[in-house]
Amino acid sequence: MKLIYLIAVKFYGFVVMIASLWNPKASGFINGRKGIFKRISEEIPENEKIIWVHCSSLGEYEQGKPLMKKLKENFADHKIFLTLFSPSGYENLKGRSVADYLYYLPLDSPANARRLVKWLNPKMAILVKYEYWYFYLSELKKQKIPIYVVSAVFRYHLTYFKWYGSFFRKMLAMVDHFFVQDKESQNILYDNQLTDVSISGDTRFDTVWNNSINTKQLPIIDNFCDKNQVLVAGSTWPEDDKLLCKLISENGRNFKMVIAPHEISESHLKFIESHCPLPSIRYSAVNPEVSQIDERVLIIDNIGILSSVYARGTVSYIGGGFGKGIHNVLEAAVFGTPIIFGPNYKFFREAGELVKLKGAFSIKNYQQLAERIDDLFESPSLTREIHKINTEYIKRNKGASEVIINYLLINS
Template identity: 25%
Template sequence: MKLVWVSIYNGIVYPLIFLLACLLSMFNGKLRQGISGRFNSLSKLNLYFKSSSPLPIVYWFHAASLGEFYQVKPVLEGLKDVKPDLKTIVSFSSPSGFNNAKSAAIDLKIFMPFDFPWSVRKALKVVRPKKVIFASYDIWPNMIWIAGWRQIHTNMFAARVKDGSIKLQPGFLNFYRSIYRSLATIYTVAEKDRKRIRSIVGKVTKPAIKVLGNPRYDMVMQSADDFTTEHTRSVLSREKRIIIGSAHGEDDQFLIPALAGFMDSHPELKVLYAPHEPSEPEIERLQARFSDRGYSATVFRKKKNLTLPPDPVIILGVVGVLSKLYWQGQIAFVGGGLSTGIHNVMEPAIARLPVLFGPKYHHAHEAEELLESGGGFCVTSQDEFEAVIQSLIQDDAYFTQASLAATDVIHKNLGSSTRIIRSLIRD
């Protein structure tokens, strides 16, 4: 049955994906960069390993984008501490990951080669990795199948399968079974993920499936260490500021009217608004929308000296500093939940902020935990957003309870990266 799926994928599915991506790339700059990067991946691998003699021990990590890289990073850096002679490749599917992922533990950064059988064979022949390791969900069938046939250990960590996933649906289940059964080991985020993946692979001894958690919690805690010591004062004593993180256009349809209304009735309230992509046209559009509501928005572009000015409305015009700025607020809304899926809810949670987000959060285990703990709130409309904000700003006891609950979610999930590193070395 597996060979049938291999034939269908290579003869029909992936060629169609490739052709569609090439067509769409004519209208999408990010897609165009990704395809161009994939065309260069094999030459980059050849050039890097051409001078490697003897061949090093290589671990090849793959992350879809920057968010998944934050799961890879603590594992990658921990492995390097334990095995300093290890060579590491990190591949990406998206330009946002490739362009922005940074770590001294990365020896070579590439786009994932095209998933054609010949491309994968060439890449694996050049690299000869000891292990190929996928973060979370972005798995490429030929890379897994062919690595397995070559006796290369393949792993997926921080693995999740949400309830109602297409992977569990008739017609798709057998296809994903052929992929998951080809992995050597799978490390899931939670027990419910282990059970769902077990239902996909069936009653077989391979792959070994363990519950080891999500290393992204460790990454967030590590990044926040400087700020947890610096910002020891109570959250209630901070500036009364709502921070909107990684907002999409769908979010600001109700956010901006709601925020303007709150500032009208609570003059002490301030807003930091961070668009997901702070391009000049987007910043100007947001300034115009706030202006329509009677507020002049200042643009903050500093990457150092991050103390925010006392202006009522600030638009963040740079990337890479939002996690630090959460410490200058009291409440956070994280965008994406009304469109493609929510962004990072851990950064505001570790900064002790109650976190609001839209309904598309089921890919994020941490969002589910925030909801269960009372530190997170799912809102689907302006009315719901206003009701939650009103409850938080008028009741200090309720606010403090939500703030502590948000931070506790991070603390109780620490240690995953150490467990994953230990298992990757031993398995």
């Protein structure tokens, strides 16, 4: 099975290399890994004290960020070496990561694993949420370097727990300790004879809590919102955009809308503009010296401000629910705004919990969206009640990073 796995990884790399001829993300994936070991050997002293953190992409980085900050506080003589798999995560974090070193993860192979682990010789390796690479895990285990997984979630439908998943379960068995988000995940690991498990919760609650305390100064957003009711739509996809543009054009209320698309490609931005009959303006096109913005739709065409934009909204809409699944609802919930999203939220625990608490609402079509918006904009008392529900929910669930760092201080 190891041979099949290795061939599959190499084949994946070959396919991405071919795709890099025309696909910018694939090109970033390939070019970012060229000469990577030479750069690592030149930039990182051989005897540097290292803690290695791996994240799949940007979302997992945000999940691991509060823990990385605590690692820097409590292991001050160590440097954080952060690896990412995806180009979107890497490109968005260049120059703004809390880690000391930021690199792509070289593709998994026995040679790459030996070379990287030998050079880094980390005190520990921490994987955020998921993404297990066999040869890296094997080499870390061989060198007796502790492996921890944080903010993990497990469900029985995952490959590890299928009849054909024995090879993948072997990867889980190499982990020294799992910090899982919930009791169900702990029970699933116990059922598979994996007993080094703690329920720590989800570090994303710590991330959004910290964000709410340190919101960014955004004068353009403040001028746009002014004293209006505002719908902030984050991480939207085309199916979301069509509903939202129809809503603001047909709804009789004079509210404003901020749309922050998940992909800020030129084609997606033009798609939003073409479907929105009302005057709209891109964030980058706003004159920062102008105090009054008359357009009713503001399109965010940059990265890194959405979590603070949610603080200015009356209601939040989270995109992705008409596709593969919704994006992060916690970024909005921490500010207490009522939350709306599409029907596909089944695998997102926090979304389901907020729906049960009546702090969030799932809609299946335009009619339900229009009715829910009317209900929320018409009733300040309802939005105040939801504000309390959502902020209390965040407060109850934060603290995972503290649980994890306390364990690491005692056991490392």
